[in-house]
Structures are given as C-alpha cells and as structure tokens.
C-alpha cells in the first residue's frame with residue numbers, strides 16, 4: 001500500500017489500535033452511507049461501524065476522502081466495516097451548509113496542495129493570499145501553480161510571477177501550460193511514490209486540463225474498470241482519489257472547490273508572516289496599528305517596506321475571520337441552549353413519571 005501513501009508512521013498508528021485480523025484502507029470516494037476504499041485486497045465498499053457513528057460528535061469525525069481507516073473485512077459480501085480513522089496529517093475542511101457550524105472534511109492526508117491560478121485575465125493576488133491561508137491552516141505544503149502560460153506575454157508573465165512570489169513568501173511558484181505541456185516536468189517531484197497532491201483553485205483556471213495532462217494517455221488505466229450505465233454508454237468509474245501512472249496520488253474533490261476561510265487564525269499568521277513580524281516590533285503589545293507611537297506597521301507602510309494593498313488585504317481577512325468566529329460563537333450558544341432545553345424537558349418528563 002506504500003504507493004497509496006502508507007508509511008511507517010501510519011503503520012505504527014495502526015498497530016496501536018488494530019485488533020487481530022483488522023486491515024486498513026484509504027478512502028477514495030464518499031457515497032451517502034458508503035465509502036469506496038483501497039485495501040490490500042483491492043478496491044471495495046465499506047460502511048461505518050455503529051460504534052464509530054455513535055461516538056461521532058460532528059461530521060469531522062466521519063471518514064473523508066484521503067483518510068486512512070481501520071477496517072474489518074466482511075468475507076460474506078466482500079465489503080468492509082470501518083472501525084476507526086488513523087490520525088490525519090493534514091485536512092481541508094469546510095463548514096456544513098446551514099446554521100450550525102459543523103466541520104466537514106473535504107480532503108485528508110494531503111502532502112502538497114497546488115494553488116492553481118490562471119495567468120490570463122483572472123489572475124488575482126488577493127485570492128492567492130486566501131488560498132495560502134487555507135493551505136497553511138490545513139497542514140499541507142502549498143505550491144503555487146500559474147497556469148495557461150501560453151495565454152500570457154513574456155513580460156507580463158515575469159511581472160505576475162514576481163507578484164506571486166512576493167505574496168507566497170518562500171512557497172515555490174511554477175508556471176505551466178497544460179495546453180502546450182510546458183512546465184509539467186517540474187511538478188514531478190511532488191508526485192513521488194505515495195505522495196498525495198490536491199488541487200485548489202476556482203472554476204476555469206484549468207484544473208481538469210492539468211489533471212488530464214498529468215495523467216497523459218494513461219487516464220483509462222488509472223480510472224480502472226469501465227462500467228456500462230443503463231443507457232448503454234461507457235463511463236469511467238468515478239474516484240476522487242487516484243494514483244497517477246508515474247507515481248503519486250491525486251485528490252480532486254468537488255468540496256475542495258467550495259472551501260472558505262474558517263478557523264484560520266494560524267493560517268493567517270503564516271500567510272502574512274511579514275505583517276505579523278512587523279507587528280511584533282510595535283512598542284505596545286496590543287497595538288492597533290493606527291496612530292499609536294512606535295508602531296512598526298505604520299513605519300513600514302510609510303517607508304514602503306509593506307505595501308498598502310497587502311496590509312489592506314490582511315486587515316480584510318482578519319475582519320472576515322473575526323466575523324466568522326462571532327457567527328460560530330452564536331451558533332454554539334444556540335446549540336448549547338437547545339441542549340439544555342432538552343435536558344430540562346427530559347428531567348421534567350422523568351419527574352412526572354416518577355410521580356405516577
């Protein structure tokens with residue numbers, strides 16, 4: 001299973017919890033109540049054990065694409081039952097739709113996340129900053145991909161690369177053209193044996209085209225068995241985690257396309273290390289960076305070491321995160337209130353029974 005990302009560290013974690021006869025697998029797809037997983041015995045369907053379901057406190061406690069799970073084989077129907085999830089080395093999560101702030105994992109155990117931006121018209125440095133925050137928060141290593149190089153003049157390209165490098169602060173930046181195959185060879189190191197890569201980027205930046213280019217002609221071999229649908233046409237078997245023919249594992253889930261900033265204070269700090277480092281030099285620990293004397297941020301803004309629009313962007317993201325945190329707080333308070341109401345009712349109900 002090494003080619004799927006199984007490591008000695010995961011083996012140790014598995015040994016700690018596994019019982020004799022247990023196996024392990026990696027989640028490739030989530031259906032409504034079923035998971036498609038890769039195991040030592042091949043590709044199979046798995047369901048979540050009742051106990052795991054009862055212990056789950058939120059959706060984040062359920063398996064997600066990319067997870068390594070502890071399973072028990074069910075010989076009778078060649079399925080498996082998932083009994084546990086091994087510790088995640090990284091995770092991308094989003095809020096569950098609706099009011100209550102619950103976490104849904106959209107991809108787990110990602111080593112490298114490609115932050116995909118197109119070099120033509122929709123290149124946007126502010127969006128890249130958001131992606132970087134998300135990436136730092138996830139625990140995966142970000143890599144910036146600037147796609148559609150063939151649609152961008154040389155001079156403009158250099159300028160955009162410089163902008164991206166400034167925002168990315170040490171994160172590698174690669175220029176590629178999936179259409180012309182340019183720059184793809186540079187990406188090979190991220191697809192070493194068992195290394196997992198996920199893609200993050202808005203619609204139309206060229207993610208699917210890039211995936212196809214990375215697969216090369218082998219896409220059919222990777223997708224595995226062809227299944228006939230009821231109209232008699234042939235479709236490939238859908239998986240959200242697949243192995244590339246040259247090595248490496250690729251995660252491409254729709255959920256990755258709907259990621260929002262959430263619980264990203266740490267990511268914000270890492271994505272804007274320049275601002276945070278300046279702030280650490282302000283005279284006052286609680287400096288609001290407005291008109292306080294000895295404000296290192298204002299000084300840097302004044303002498304141009306910190307660009308005004310970058311600082312604006314930082315403030316905007318900080319406000320956004322604070323807003324989300326307040327919203328979540330409210331949701332939690334409501335949930336707590338509901339819980340107490342229910343306990344109260346249960347107590348009353350049992351009291352009434354007791355009096356009969």
Ligand SMILES: Nc1nc2c(ncn2[C@@H]2O[C@H](COP(=O)(O)OP(=O)(O)OP(=O)(O)O)[C@@H](O)[C@H]2O)c(=O)[nH]1
Pocket residue numbers: 147148149150151176177178179180201202203204205206207208209210257
């Ligand atoms: N010229 C050029 N066009 C490209 C390149 N990569 C993708 N495109 C085109 O850009 C359009 C969008 O590409 P997709 O690969 O579908 O983009 P995506 O990011 O997967 O979009 P979603 O599936 O909506 O998330 C398509 O018309 C592609 O042909 C490239 O390197 N050069």
Ligand SMILES: [Zn+2]
Pocket residue numbers: 279282283287288289290292294295296297298
């Ligand atoms: Zn300050």
